Amino acid sequence: MDHGDEGAGRAAQSRRKDARRNKEALLDAAAAVFVTSGVDAPVRDIAARAGVGLGTIYRHFPTRADLIIAVYRHQVDACAEAGPALLETSATPYDALGRWIDRFVDFLVTKHGLAAVLQSDSAGFDALHAYFLDRLVPVCARLLEAAAAAGEIRADVDAYALMRGVGNLCVGADSDPRYDARRLVELLVAGLRRPH
Known part of the structure; x- marks a missing residue:
């Protein structure tokens, strides 16, 4: 050459x-x-x-659908990549978990509109939902395992169940100014702490 x-x-x-x-x-x-x-x-x-x-x-x-799908995947990737980075840079694994959940809430609250548009193409939506789970559940599980191994949180927390719970707390966050989803998610994450 x-x-x-x-x-x-x-x-x-x-x-x-x-x-x-x-x-x-x-x-x-x-x-x-x-x-x-x-x-x-x-x-x-x-x-x-x-x-x-x-x-x-x-x-x-x-097409607009191509752009919407690409934005959704891009945001999922950014959220997934943040997990290991936060474990490296946070004071403790529990701190990393809390910061990642906060980022996950940002993703859930700011992607309003994306899911509704994608509902019209159920096959495309199903594929994106599977991508979301495949990318994010293992990251959440790794953060939970690290915090549990450090003795900071209880060891019986399932990543999918936690993410589902956070997602449910975020539903309707943009339609009621008196409802503070982020505060409720903070209480949920605080509840993971091992009792002393």
């Missing part, structure tokens, strides 16, 4: 990395716009926030 081929390979790799970064920036922008304006927000608002042209968005995501 001559140096010309090597240089071309590096350039192609750099272009792929740039494209991936641009796509992630676009998904972050779309998620932010969806949170403030709902999933029916004009695509031009997303393009403006991401600093790209409309053509760039349509090249990556030909």
Whole structure:
């Protein structure tokens, strides 16, 4: 392989990395716009926030459904990747668990509108729901195991049941200003502590 081929390979790799970064920036922008304006927000608002042209968005995501699904998956991935990072950087595993649950609540509360849109395509929704569980339940389980191994929480907490409980506490959080889902989730997480 001559140096010309090597240089071309590096350039192609750099272009792929740039494209991936641009796509992630676009998904972050779309998620932010969806949170403030709902999933029916004009695509031009997303393009403006991401600093790209409309053509760039349509090249990556030909339909609004494609964009919504990509945003949902991107947010699930970010939440999943946060778990191990929080275990590394938090003072204790229990602290990591609490911070991750807080992030999970952010995801649940801010994805309003996504689920409703996806209900119209039940096969697509089922696939996304399976993706959500496959990615997030093992992360939650790892955080619970670490906190239990450190003697901070009881050892009999099931990750799926905890996530389901948190999800149920978040239902309706945006429709009643007197209802503070985050406060109730904090009480739930505090209840995991082992009695002294």
